[in-house]
Structures are given as structure tokens and as C-alpha cells.
Amino acid sequence: EVQLVESGGGLVQPWGSLRLSCEASGFTFSSYNWNWVRQAPGKGLEWVSYISVGSRTIDYADSVKGRFTISRDNAKNSVFLQMNSLRDEDTAVYFCAREVTYTRAFDIWGQGTMVTVSS
């Protein structure tokens, strides 16, 4: 069964850090590009970050550039999002999403993990 399981969300104070994990199973993790997408309460979907198959290409939304770092570990079938210097506006549900290279669409999504930044 194809599955993505996210973890690492929670309540953190402003300027704090969290590391989100997304573990995949049921397919060849290393063959896909990966993205993180978030949705703040009452808002729409916002793309956060991307990492390519061989980690050669990495990109970030301007809103998180310099604060968030995406990485992957093919041996652990996992993609990560290290989030530092968190702000109130980073409060959201964070999803990992698999991207098929030739379609550039996100065909499989995790269930989401909630990140709340509050003092």
C-alpha cells in the first residue's frame, strides 16, 4: 500500500525550531521528487519547498527561504523539513507530497501534521 506518514508537528514558541519528517512506503521513494505544502487556518494551499530526485535541485518559497531546509534520506525513505526561526505566520498544517517528474503534479500526499507557533 502506498503511504506517507508525517510526524514532528506540534506547538512551538516564536523563534523556535521543529523538524518535520515524512516516511514513505509502498513504492520506490528515491525515484520521485518531493515537496512540502502548507495550509494556514482559513487560508489556501501554499507551496513551501521542493527537492529533486538526486537532491540536485532544491527550492523554497520566499516566505521561508533562509529559515527552512529541506532534505531527503533515500535509505530511510524519508523527506524532512527543518524549520528554524519560526513565526506566528508559519502556523499551518504541513503536507509532504510526492511529485511525478514527467507530470510535475503532486499525486500522493501525506495526511498532514499541524504546526502551531505561539507564545
Added chain:
Amino acid sequence: DIQITQSPPSVSASVGDSVTITCRASQLISSWLAWYQRKPGKAPKLLIYAASSLQSGVPSRFSGSGSGTDFTLTITNLQSEDFATYYCQQSNSFPITFGQGTRLEIK
């Protein structure tokens, strides 16, 4: 950055109706546009990729069209499970951007 303008923000319809949602990109994006369905408490679901290709397992009442800057998602013969929020997404260039969403409500 490529801006995506999605309309309408919300639409009311009845079971059996058809609805059309549009997205307009601020620059040419070829056919690098996808459509997603989002329901509360559930992960987004890919419906359409490459503007008009139906994702495996998605009912044929969903269809997409367009290229360049103007795109549409059409849902015919609405079913109760179709009432949700729909988003378009461009992946022509970074940063990847989503439309603002269209909430499809039961009339």
C-alpha cells in the same frame, strides 16, 4: 513569480448540475497546470494533471482544459461527494503557486 487567479471564490450547485472553475496564469505556463480537491481533514487529492489528463481513479465527470494562460475544470453530473474546495496549481516554474481556491457548496 507566476500569479494564478482562480474564480469564482465560491459556487453553489445541486446534485446533477455541472460547474466550471477557471484559473488564469499571469504568464504562459504551457500545460503545467494541475487541479486538486480538498476536503476538511483530508489530504488534497490530485484530479487533473498537465491541464487535461485525468488522474488514475478519478471519475470521468471531472475534466480539464486549456493551455498557455487560461484553464478550466469542469465537473458534470455533480455528486454529493464532490462538494469540496478545489485548487489549481502551476508547476511551470518556481515558486510553484496555487490558485486561491473555489469552494463548491450544495445549493
